[in-house]
Amino acid sequence: MAIRQTPEGPIWRKRTGLASVALWCGWLALVLLFVVAWEAMTRNQIWAFVWDAPEQAADLIDRMVPPRWSYMDQLWAPLWDTINIATLGTLMAILLAVPVAFMAARNTTPSVLFVRPVAIFIIVASRSVNALIWALLLVAILGPGLLAGIIAIALRSIGFIGKLLYEAIEEIDPRQVEAVRATGAGPAQVLDFGIVPQIMPAFAGITLFRWDINIRESTVLGLVGAGGIGLQLKASVDGLAWPQVTLIFIVILATVILSEWVSARVRAALT
Amino acid sequence: MLRLESLTKRYRTGDLALSAVSLEIPAGQVVGLIGPSGAGKSTLIRCVNRLVEPTSGRIWLGDLEVTRLGRGGLRRARRRMGMIFQEYALVERLTVMENLLSGRLGYVSFWRSLARRFPPDDIRNAFRLLDRVGLMEHADKRADALSGGQRQRVGIARALAQDPDILLVDEPTASLDPKTSRQIMRLLREVCAEQGLAAIVNIHDVVLAQQFMIRIVGLRAGVVVYDGPPDGLTPEVLTEIYGEEDWTGTGEQTDVDRSAPPGLPDTDELVGAL
Numbered sequence: 001m002a003i004r005q006t007p008e009g010p011i012w013r014k015r016t017g018l019a020s021v022a023l024w025c026g027w028l029a030l031v032l033l034f035v036v037a038w039e040a041m042t043r044n045q046i047w048a049f050v051w052d053a054p055e056q057a058a059d060l061i062d063r064m065v066p067p068r069w070s071y072m073d074q075l076w077a078p079l080w081d082t083i084n085i086a087t088l089g090t091l092m093a094i095l096l097a098v099p100v101a102f103m104a105a106r107n108t109t110p111s112v113l114f115v116r117p118v119a120i121f122i123i124v125a126s127r128s129v130n131a132l133i134w135a136l137l138l139v140a141i142l143g144p145g146l147l148a149g150i151i152a153i154a155l156r157s158i159g160f161i162g163k164l165l166y167e168a169i170e171e172i173d174p175r176q177v178e179a180v181r182a183t184g185a186g187p188a189q190v191l192d193f194g195i196v197p198q199i200m201p202a203f204a205g206i207t208l209f210r211w212d213i214n215i216r217e218s219t220v221l222g223l224v225g226a227g228g229i230g231l232q233l234k235a236s237v238d239g240l241a242w243p244q245v246t247l248i249f250i251v252i253l254a255t256v257i258l259s260e261w262v263s264a265r266v267r268a269a270l271t
Numbered sequence: 272m273l274r275l276e277s278l279t280k281r282y283r284t285g286d287l288a289l290s291a292v293s294l295e296i297p298a299g300q301v302v303g304l305i306g307p308s309g310a311g312k313s314t315l316i317r318c319v320n321r322l323v324e325p326t327s328g329r330i331w332l333g334d335l336e337v338t339r340l341g342r343g344g345l346r347r348a349r350r351r352m353g354m355i356f357q358e359y360a361l362v363e364r365l366t367v368m369e370n371l372l373s374g375r376l377g378y379v380s381f382w383r384s385l386a387r388r389f390p391p392d393d394i395r396n397a398f399r400l401l402d403r404v405g406l407m408e409h410a411d412k413r414a415d416a417l418s419g420g421q422r423q424r425v426g427i428a429r430a431l432a433q434d435p436d437i438l439l440v441d442e443p444t445a446s447l448d449p450k451t452s453r454q455i456m457r458l459l460r461e462v463c464a465e466q467g468l469a470a471i472v473n474i475h476d477v478v479l480a481q482q483f484m485i486r487i488v489g490l491r492a493g494v495v496v497y498d499g500p501p502d503g504l505t506p507e508v509l510t511e512i513y514g515e516e517d518w519t520g521t522g523e524q525t526d527v528d529r530s531a532p533p534g535l536p537d538t539d540e541l542v543g544a545l
Contacts, residue, residue, distance in 0.1 A: 179360035179426075182320055183433055184349035184377025189384050193373050197364040 060242065067250060068243035075232060075251055081146055082228035083255070085221065086214035089153025094207055096154065097161035104162060105169035107177075108195065119162070126159030131217045135226035144225035152226055153214050160210050168202035169195065204270040208263040215259040219252045272298040272469045273319065273437055278328035280314050280493075288314040290493040291328070298436070301463050301470045303484030303501075305477060307513050311493040312473040316439045319471070320352045321345055332436070350377035353430025353468075355459075357442035359422040361414040367425050368410045371397045374432030393432075400428040404458065420451035424458065431462060438463065438470040444479065452476070456483040477504065477521055 002013045015023065049056075102108045104119035135152035142148045172195060180194035222230020229248060236244040277291040288311040296302055304312050317323035319330055321337065330337040337348050353374070361370045375393045376384055383389065389397075401407050404424040406417075414422060423443060430438055443459065444452035460483050463470050474480045480487055481501040489497030489504075489512040496511050497504070506518035 173363075175356060175358060175360040176362045178322055179354065179356055179429075180362065180373055180376065182322060182349060182352070182354040182439075183374050183429070184346045185373070185384075186346060186376075186381060188381045189376045192381070192385050193362060193365070193369075193376060197362050200364065 064242040064246040066243065067246035068241070069247065071244045071247050072251075075229065075248065078222070078227075078229040078232050079251060079255065081149075082218045082222075082230075083215065085146060085149040085153055085218040085226075085228050086211060086259075089150045089218070090157055090207060090211045090214050092150065092154035093157030093161055093210070097158045097165060100158065100162045101165035101169060102191075104166040107172070107174070108169055108191075119166075123159045123162040123166075126155055126157075127163065128159075129156065131156040131214075132220060132224060135221045136224045139225045144227070146227040149218060149221045149226035149228055152221060153218055156217070157210050157214060160213075161206055164206045165199065165203060168199045168206070172198040201270065205267055208267055212256075212259050212263045216252075216256055219255070272296055272300075272333060273471075274329075274331040275315075275319075276329040276331070278315070278318060278330065279326050280311070280318055280323065281326045288493050289318065289325070292490075292493070292495055294488065294495065294498075296437070296469050296471065298469055299463070299467045300486060301460060301472065301484055303480035303487045304471055304473045304490060305475065305480050305487060305512065306490035308475070309492075310490040312475075312490055313441055314493075315490070316354075316441050316471060316473055319439055320349050320354060346377055350433050351436045353433045353435035353438045355423070355426050355430050355438060355440040355443050357445045359414075359419070359426045359446075361422055361425055361429070363415040364413060366411055366413055367401070367406065367417070368397060370414050370425055371400065371428050371432050374429040377433065397428075397432055400431050403431075403462070404428045419447050420455065423447065423451075423455050427455075427458060427462065431466070435468065438468055438472075440470055440472040442473050442475065444474065444476065452479060453482075459483075477509065 002016050002019075004011045004013075100119050100122050103110065103115050104123060106112065106116070109116045109119070131152050134155045135148055138148035138152050142151070176198060177190060177194035180190050185193065218228050218230075219233075220230045222228045222232065223234050225231070229252065233245065233248045236242075236248060273294075273296040275292055275294045277293050278289055279287075279291055280289040281287050292311075292315060294302075304315065306312055314323055318325040319337070321330075321340075325338060328338070332348060332351060335348060337345070340348055362373065365373070369387065372387070372389050372393060375389055375397075379389060379393070398407070398410070401410055404427055406421060406424055406428070409417060409421065414425060417425065426443075438459070440459065444455055447455060456479060459470065459472065462468065472480075472484065474484075481504060484501055487497065487499065487501050487504060488495055489508065491512050497508050504521075506521075509518045509521060510516065
């Protein structure tokens with residue numbers, strides 16, 4: 001394609017002349033689109049607010065420091081709730097996502113035509129709704145509290161764990177499965193000996209990663225009344241108690257760092 | 272022992288892998304199956320235990336018609352056919368012992384196997400086999416910690432753990448160096464002789480096949496074109512199987528390793544194996 005014959009011998013370029021012009025036009029179109037979109041989006045912007053943003057930010061920070069450390073007494077309980085929401089939600093999601101993943105994986109599904117589409121739909125439906133939205137719906141159904149938070153986290157995580165796990169199942173080495181099948185093992189034994197050992201590292205990695213994400217997600221669930229530290233955050237913001245907000249941010253940051261550390265350690269131990 | 276009657280396999284892509292192959296393998300006979308890549312060697316072996324479903328034809332294992340079995344019957348028949356694979360096909364993240372005991376899966380219930388609580392006899396036998404293949408001290412290692420030759424020994428022990436009547440061996444040495452290849456082939460032939468096992472061994476190394484087999488079957492494009500002793504593999508026959516090539520030095524045998532008597536083992540050896 002891009003090899004041109006010349007009297008001095010063939011010349012190779014990755015693209016032909018026409019292809020490079022087309023590529024250049026593509027980039028130009030992208031830049032133009034950005035400019036137009038920017039123009040449209042900022043039409044209603046009140047620029048005076050933007051220009052004094054640095055002062056506003058400085059003012060806010062000024063009001064936020066120092067954090068009100070004594071508020072910590074009231075944070076321990078909601079913090080514990082937050083971690084519990086994340087952990088129980090993840091456990092619940094694992095219970096539901098593992099069967100879904102096996103039904104969705106091409107090489108383990110009972111039926112590619114009927115069961116697999118249902119499993120894929122469950123995964124997509126779960127993934128397309130944010131945990132906060134799930135929580136919003138569940139608070140309306142179940143009333144405010146931890147339960148709504150746990151189920152919201154679980155519903156969102158099914159899709160995440162299910163998708164990554166079924167991809168891991170599809171990537172296993174079929175020869176190991178074949179070898180177990182050749183011994184006369186039944187289907188459940190083939191699963192136990194041939195498939196599960198192969199997906200164990202992926203499974204551990206995926207669930208720990210999701211738990212890690214869920215710790216972060218559960219910190220905001222309180223904003224819609226689904227329990228956890230987000231309740232305090234919302235109350236503090238609404239009451240303009242900025243030093244408390246700062247403390248909550250610090251606590252969330254510390255929790256996330258801790259969970260990151262824990263999951264990294266566990267993952268290293270498991271692989 | 273094993274009888275194939277005009278076995279035919281046509282894949283869904285339309286490729287005819289086996290075309291009316293008929294073969295009979297008596298008990299205790301070790302047969303080398305040679306032929307170029309794509310000749311249908313692997314398909315033939317996988318048809319025997321129906322990992323690949325044959326399109327037509329019949330397979331008899333003793334008095335049992337394998338091709339007519341339902342699911343449960345097929346699983347019971349598979350216990351009698353030990354399979355050994357080219358890339359070992361061990362479950363890499365399980366220990367050597369678990370891999371060996373997976374040969375017993377057809378005999379134990381799911382719950383026992385899930386809890387890894389195999390019968391004491393199975394475990395004793397597994398240790399005996401580990402000792403036989405020379406891997407006693409590796410019992411508790413993970414399979415992926417072993418070398419190629421060691422893994423293939425585990426593969427052989429796993430097949431033997433099934434207490435089979437026949438071994439289906441698919442390119443056992445393709446991933447091994449020449450020395451290890453010979454050791455593995457010798458081990459295979461020895462265990463077959465000890466336990467009176469029949470075996471079909473897919474192998475593309477003609478010299479190795481001649482050295483260790485007492486009967487060679489040549490397959491070309493799904494058709495048996497040679498069936499006879501190893502020294503019958505003249506350049507003409509090899510050309511018939513593989514196509515035109517300079518076969519000097521391949522056909523005539525140089526170092527025939529027939530120190531162990533081929534064919535049936537002594538009776539007391541058989542009793543020991545039982």
